[in-house]
Amino acid sequence: MTLLREETPPISASTLEAAALIKEARRLRRRRWLVGIAGVLLVVLAGAVGYVVSHSKSTKPSVTTATSQPSRNGAPVAGAIVTPRQPGKLAVGPNDDLYVIDGGRDEILRHLPNGTWRVVAGDGRQGFAGDGGPAIRAELRVGRWSGIAIARNGTVYFSDSGNDRVREVLPDGIIETVAGGGRLPLPDRVGEKVPALRAALPDPLGVALGPRGNLAIAASLVVSLDRARDLTWIAGSKQFVPWCRTCDIGEGNLYDADQLAYDGAGDLLVSSDDFPVGFGVAEVRVGGTIRDIGGVRGEGGEPPAISPGTHGSVVVAGMSGLYTIANGSREFRLVPHTFSATPGSSVLSKALGGWPPKPPRHYGQSFFGGDGIAESPSGVIYADASPFPFLAFYCIVELTPSGSAKALFES
Numbered sequence: 001m002t003l004l005r006e007e008t009p010p011i012s013a014s015t016l017e018a019a020a021l022i023k024e025a026r027r028l029r030r031r032r033w034l035v036g037i038a039g040v041l042l043v044v045l046a047g048a049v050g051y052v053v054s055h056s057k058s059t060k061p062s063v064t065t066a067t068s069q070p071s072r073n074g075a076p077v078a079g080a081i082v083t084p085r086q087p088g089k090l091a092v093g094p095n096d097d098l099y100v101i102d103g104g105r106d107e108i109l110r111h112l113p114n115g116t117w118r119v120v121a122g123d124g125r126q127g128f129a130g131d132g133g134p135a136i137r138a139e140l141r142v143g144r145w146s147g148i149a150i151a152r153n154g155t156v157y158f159s160d161s162g163n164d165r166v167r168e169v170l171p172d173g174i175i176e177t178v179a180g181g182g183r184l185p186l187p188d189r190v191g192e193k194v195p196a197l198r199a200a201l202p203d204p205l206g207v208a209l210g211p212r213g214n215l216a217i218a219a220s221l222v223v224s225l226d227r228a229r230d231l232t233w234i235a236g237s238k239q240f241v242p243w244c245r246t247c248d249i250g251e252g253n254l255y256d257a258d259q260l261a262y263d264g265a266g267d268l269l270v271s272s273d274d275f276p277v278g279f280g281v282a283e284v285r286v287g288g289t290i291r292d293i294g295g296v297r298g299e300g301g302e303p304p305a306i307s308p309g310t311h312g313s314v315v316v317a318g319m320s321g322l323y324t325i326a327n328g329s330r331e332f333r334l335v336p337h338t339f340s341a342t343p344g345s346s347v348l349s350k351a352l353g354g355w356p357p358k359p360p361r362h363y364g365q366s367f368f369g370g371d372g373i374a375e376s377p378s379g380v381i382y383a384d385a386s387p388f389p390f391l392a393f394y395c396i397v398e399l400t401p402s403g404s405a406k407a408l409f410e411s
Helices: 015-055 346-352 360-365
Strands: 087-092 098-102 107-111 117-121 148-150 156-160 165-169 175-180 193-195 207-209 215-219 221-225 230-235 257-262 268-272 280-284 290-294 305-308 314-318 321-325 372-375 381-385 395-399 405-410
Touching (some): 087 148, 087 381, 098 148, 098 372, 156 207, 221 257, 257 305, 268 305, 314 372
Antiparallel strands (some): 148 156, 207 215, 280 290, 314 321, 395 405
16 A cells, blocks of 8 residues: 655644644544555455355345356256336247346346246346346346347347347356447448447347348347357448438438348348338348338337248238238238137227227227237237327237237236
C-alpha cells in the first residue's frame, strides 16, 4: 500500500496552535491507516466468501428455486415451475416441446407435457450475467420481439435484445454468448466477415437456423453466424431508404428486418415493417436475389410473426389470421378458421375470433395473433396474443390438425 505524502502543516506563531496541528495530522494519518487496513480485510473477506460460494456443493436457492450447478452426467439442471407473464415469440424443440420468450419474466420457458411451465434460462432479474454457468442463473433482457430457435440437438438460440447479443443454452444447461458485445460494425457486403463476439449487434430480433448449420440474425440488416463463429452478410443495408420502389430491394427495403424463417428450399423469409411499402414478407433466395412475397400486418400493426412449418412451409401470424406459405410459393394461404374452443374459456373464444362484434376491417373475424407462432412436426400450431387496443389479455393457443383448440396459458 502506498500512502500519499501529506504536506507539512503551516507553522503558527503560537506554539500551542502548532502542536495542535501536528496532533491532528497524526490523527488523520492513523485514521487513513485504519481505513486502508479495513479495505484490505474487506477485499480478502469478499474473496474468501466468493470462493466458498462458488465451490460449495449446495447453495441457497434463488427465487426461482433452481439448482446452481449442472448435474454430473451433463444433463441440464431443472429450472423452477412458474407461470408465464408476458409471452412473446415461440419455438418448438426436437421433442415437440414448446418454448416461449417471456418478456415479463426476462426468462425463457418450456411447456411440459403435464401442462406446467419450467424455466430454461434466466433468473428473473433483468441484466447481463451468467455466461459460462447454468442458464437458469443468468440475467437476461428479453422482450416480446426477441427471437428464438431450437437446434436438433436441443441447443436453444435466442436474441438477448436488451443486451445487444445473441446467446445459446447448450443441452447441458450452460449459457454462452455467440454474437454481439463488441464494437465492430456488421458486415454489409458480400464476402465480408466479422468475428461474431467482436461485432456490435444493435437490438437483435429474429433468429433462424439454416440448412447448412448457420444461424441467421436480424439486427436491422440480416447476417449469418457460421460454424467458425464469424458473421457474414445476407441482406439489407445500413442506410435507410424508406419505401423505395426504384432502388434495389437488398439495399433499401430490408433495412429493418424483424423476424426470420427458412423454408424447405433453404430460402430465408424475412418480415419487416419497411418492406415492400410498410409491412410485408420478403424472400432471400439461395442465389442472393430477393423477391416480394406480400404484405401482412402483424399484431398491433407490427411486422407479422413467422416460423418454420411442416413440409418446408413457413407459418405466419397476422392480424387477419394465420397463414402458411408453401415451399417455393409466393402466396399466403389462410389456415381454415374451423377451430372449436374448449367450453368455458371466454379468453380462447375471443382469441379465435368473433369478438369484438365485427369492428372496422373485421379484425374480430379471425385470430388475434402476431406476437408468436410455431408449428410442430405433427402439424400442431401454437400462436399467442398479447394486449393491444382490441385485447386485454395474454393467451397461448394450441391448434391441432383435427380442429380442436385449447389455451395453454391465459392471463
